[in-house]
Amino acid sequence: MKPDATAAADFLLEAFLPYELSVAANRISRLFARRYSAEFGISIAEWRVLAVVGRFGTLSPGGVAERTEMDKVKVSRAAASLVEAGLLEQSADPQDGRARRLRLTARGTGVHQAIIPRARALEAQLSAGMDPGDWATLRRLLRQVSAHAQALDDPEPGRAPAVP
Template sequence: MKPKSNEAGAADFALEEFLPYRLSVVTNRASRLFARRYSDRFGLTIPEWRVLAVVGRFGGLSATEVVERTAMDKVKVSRAVRALLDRGLLAREEDAADRRVQRLGMTAAGRRVHAGVVPQARGLEAEWLAPLSTQERATLHALLDRLDARLAEMGAGAAGGPD
């Protein structure tokens, strides 16, 4: 029996073939797998790890800049930052040029956790991507870059979107 629909063509829409949905499913599965690995050892949530990773990479970011770089919702970033501050993994420092801005930096404890998670993340990524050749990996990254650039052109922006 063919499904009924109120809109022409809507019954033919296969969500499982819709690229944004497929990307979301793959991303969510990967994030959960990664999170299980570093949550068990380091007690980090997915948003906390992402914040720690981006601050570890770029340092001295404001929470707003973390939102922009991670494309995570600002409420999730705020909660993650607060948790990392409470655990002593991040510290805030007043911006020298604009005292209203608080810059985030890793503490020594934060650097130790970051240094412990990164090898695990790299190892898991290598395990996950093992079925792909070096060329396929490069192609995947190039295609994702092009799609991301196109989304920016279309006005999607990075800040405050779902993660």
Template sequence: MKRSPGFDLESFLPYRLSVTTNRVSRAFAAQYQQEFGISIPEWRAIAVLGAFAPLSSNGIVERTAMDKAKVSRAVANLLKRGLIEREPHATDQRLIQLTLSKAGRKIYEAVIPRARAIEAEVTKGLSKADIAHLHWTLDRISARLDETESE
């Protein structure tokens, strides 16, 4: 009557994903933190502002998969440190247009190559095809989650 023989947590996919991802996140956070003094939420906000500014806070929410409270706090910090600038939206007073400041863009341009370097380091030993396959796999899983969550 003994079921589930030899369940192995270490080969359980959600566990493996979680552990590996957390390690990667830590490695990155350490870099950003010590070299640029920014957290991961702040880095994400800077990244999308660098590419898509001007954006509202909600625009950042949509592009970073962070909830609005987190974005609000990240934005508040970046404003306090003068890395982004805000100005009211022309017609919709609820929206706030956010842009990288001079200093913010400087950090953006310093961080990007650094980020790419760390990404390359982590994926060293993987071929282009391996990496493409990983992205494809993550896409498939995400798609499955979309289906599952909307049931």
């Protein structure tokens, strides 16, 4: 029989991209969480909300969800927790009775301004381990494969949606 490229016995988990990617992401997330988020008492999810609300000034939970790739439940909970901690304030949207508006409080702004440089420092530490060109390449290729994965994920393989 022909040498089978798909022989199961040959398969090495350590060389499987989804696995490698997951390991790398977990390591770096843990690193980030342990070093910085924990210091400010916020989780990764809360950090993401803080980051985008800090960036955009005022944002709806839905807007946060889009920009952080978190689902709305996670945003809702992270926001509630930040409100509880006094870092975020939530108000009704005058335009739309269903929507809410999120803004940082003074304390939230303080934490935001304190944590961003830490985030940048961590990234700098990571990139310090490698050639600058490689670093840029890594980011470009990562974005590429990520976008490709999303394209594979979204539409069910095959035919167009039935005419309604």
